Structure formats: C-alpha cells, structure tokens
Amino acid sequence: MWNFLHKMASPRYFHRITGRMVPWLGAITLLLILAGLYGGLVLAPADYEQGESYRIIYLHVPAAWMSMFIYMVMAVAAAIGLIWHLKLAEVVATASAPIGASFTFLALVTGSLWGKPMWGTWWVWDARLTSELILLFLYIGFIALQGAIEDRRTAARAGAVLLLVGVINIPIIHYSVEWWNTLHQGPTITKFDKPSIHLSMLIPLLLMALGFKLYYITVMLMRARCEVLDRERRSGWVRELIGPGN
Amino acid sequence: MQEFFHMGGYALYVWSSYAIGLVVLLANVVAPIRRQRRLKADIARGIRREQARSA
Numbered sequence: 345m346w347n348f349l350h351k352m353a354s355p356r357y358f359h360r361i362t363g364r365m366v367p368w369l370g371a372i373t374l375l376l377i378l379a380g381l382y383g384g385l386v387l388a389p390a391d392y393e394q395g396e397s398y399r400i401i402y403l404h405v406p407a408a409w410m411s412m413f414i415y416m417v418m419a420v421a422a423a424i425g426l427i428w429h430l431k432l433a434e435v436v437a438t439a440s441a442p443i444g445a446s447f448t449f450l451a452l453v454t455g456s457l458w459g460k461p462m463w464g465t466w467w468v469w470d471a472r473l474t475s476e477l478i479l480l481f482l483y484i485g486f487i488a489l490q491g492a493i494e495d496r497r498t499a500a501r502a503g504a505v506l507l508l509v510g511v512i513n514i515p516i517i518h519y520s521v522e523w524w525n526t527l528h529q530g531p532t533i534t535k536f537d538k539p540s541i542h543l544s545m546l547i548p549l550l551l552m553a554l555g556f557k558l559y560y561i562t563v564m565l566m567r568a569r570c571e572v573l574d575r576e577r578r579s580g581w582v583r584e585l586i587g588p589g590n
Numbered sequence: 591m592q593e594f595f596h597m598g599g600y601a602l603y604v605w606s607s608y609a610i611g612l613v614v615l616l617a618n619v620v621a622p623i624r625r626q627r628r629l630k631a632d633i634a635r636g637i638r639r640e641q642a643r644s645a
Binding site for chain 1: 594597598599600603604606607608610611614615617618619621622623625626629630633634636637
C-alpha cells in the first residue's frame with residue numbers, strides 16, 4: 345500500500361495508472377446511478393406526506409452530501425500540499441473544485457425545486473440554505489483565486505489557506521437544522537438508532553450516494569490527468585507520450 | 591407509464607430537477623475530455639515548432 349502511494353506520487357505513473365482506471369470506474373458509476381434511479385423513480389413507493397414530489401430526494405440529498413464531502417477532500421489535500429509540498433495533493437484540490445461547485449449548485453437548485461411545492465417558496469434565508477450558498481461561494485472563490493494567481497506555488501498556498509479557513513462552514517451546514525429553527529427538515533438518514541425511512545427508499549438513496557461518490561472519483565481523475573499533463577508538458581515522458589507524430 | 595411521467599402532479603419540479611442534474615453531470619464529463627484534446631494538440635504543436643527550429 346505504501347509502495348503504491350509512493351509510486352502514485354510520480355506524475356508519469358499516476359497518469360498511466362489512472363488512465364487505465366477511468367473507464368472501469370466510469371462503467372461502475374453508470375451502473376450504480378442507473379440502479380439508484382430505477383429504484384428511486386420506479387420501484388420506491390410515494391411518500392405518504394409529500395406524494396411523488398419527495399423523489400427529488402434521490403438527487404438532492406446525495407448532491408448535498410457530495411458538496412460537503414468534496415470540500416473536506418479538498419481541505420485535506422490542501423493541508424497535505426501545504427505541509428509536505430506534495431504536488432499531487434495540489435492537483436487533487438484543483439481538480440475537485442469545479443466538481444464540488446457543481447454538486448453544491450445541484451443541491452441548491454434541486455432544493456429550490458423541492459421547496460417550491462412543499463414550502464411554497466423557492467428560497468428562504470435560513471441557516472441551512474444560507475450556509476450551503478456560502479459553500480458555493482467558497483468553491484467559486486477558490487477557483488477564482490487559482491485563476492488569478494500566475495505562480496502555481498503561490499496559488500496553491502493561497503487556495504489552501506482559503507480552504508482551511510472555510511472548513512468552519514461544514515459543521516455549520518451539518519448542524520444548522522438542529523441549532524436553528526428552519527423550514528428545512530431534520531436529518532432522516534444519519535440517525536443511526538432508527539432511520540426514519542423505509543428500506544425501499546433507503547436502498548436507492550444509498551445507491552445514488554455511492555454512484556455520486558464514484559462519479560466524483562472518476563471525473564476528478566479525468567481532470568487531474570489533464571492537470572498533470574499541463575504541469576509536466578516540458579518533461580520527457582509527456583513529449584514521448586504525445587510524440588512528434590500526433 | 592403516463593402516471594410515471596405525471597409524478598402525481600409534481601412533474602415540473604421532479605423532472606426539471608433530474609434534467610438539470612443530467613446536464614450538470616454530463617458537463618463535468620465533457621469538460622475534461624475537451625480539455626485533454628486541446629492540451630494534447632497544444633503540446634504536440636509546441637514539440638513540432640521546436641523541431642522545426644532546430645532542424
């Protein structure tokens with residue numbers, strides 16, 4: 345395992361191995377999401393309170409989980425990059441940002457589309473919604489910062505500081521429904537003693553969550569491979585790979 | 591089948607959610623594919639230029 349990690353730190357090795365992994369990961373992702381969609385949209389019964397509208401949950405909740413998960417991955421990667429100057433960690437953080445922003449956007453939009461028929465409004469400035477919106481701004485801020493600073497090392501360091509300061513927002517999002525009065529419903533799934541959701545609804549939700557996680561790994565690796573190629577464009581192995589013929 | 595697309599009257603909300611979801615997920619697949627294509631063409635051009643200069 346340690347040996348594998350050590351090898352992965354070599355850009356050339358990383359590029360080759362992930363190139364082989366991406367098609368397989370993509371295939372498994374597709375299967376999981378299709379199974380989750382079938383279970384959620386076709387097999388699962390309607391909700392006794394919300395009718396068919398609750399089916400947005402299969403998109404909304406996994407997207408919201410991913411929006412926080414990806415942020416934490418970026419923060420950890422940024423810390424590793426800051427402490428050990430591991431370039432691959434910087435690459436992972438940079439490659440993750442647009443995907444994290446996408447999931448945050450998706451969580452907000454699907455939440456809005458769910459809120460309209462259930463609460464009678466597209467948006468309220470309550471703790472859960474506002475802190476999730478701040479998360480979107482953190483992602484956008486990170487991307488803008490990386491784009492604005494020419495020097496890669498400085499950009500990575502500035503981005504890392506932004507990410508680490510922003511971590512404070514993650515527990516705020518998570519606990520917001522308990523700390524403040526809100527329209528947003530409380531946790532349904534993460535109550536371990538007795539989840540208040542039926543298995544026929546829980547299984548497709550978990551399939552979607554797992555599918556989204558693999559989706560993230562797949563598209564993050566695709567972006568990371570581009571990033572590595574760009575950073576290493578002067579090195580021998582990239583020139584060999586691209587070749588004069590292409 | 592009709593019932594499935596009707597979504598108990600919530601079709602607009604449910605299906606626009608999934609449509610936006612599909613667009614966002616696909617966009618994140620297409621973007622790196624396009625970037626890789628452009629990047630490889632760019633690097634190859636750089637190599638050719640260097641070779642032309644040294645020849």
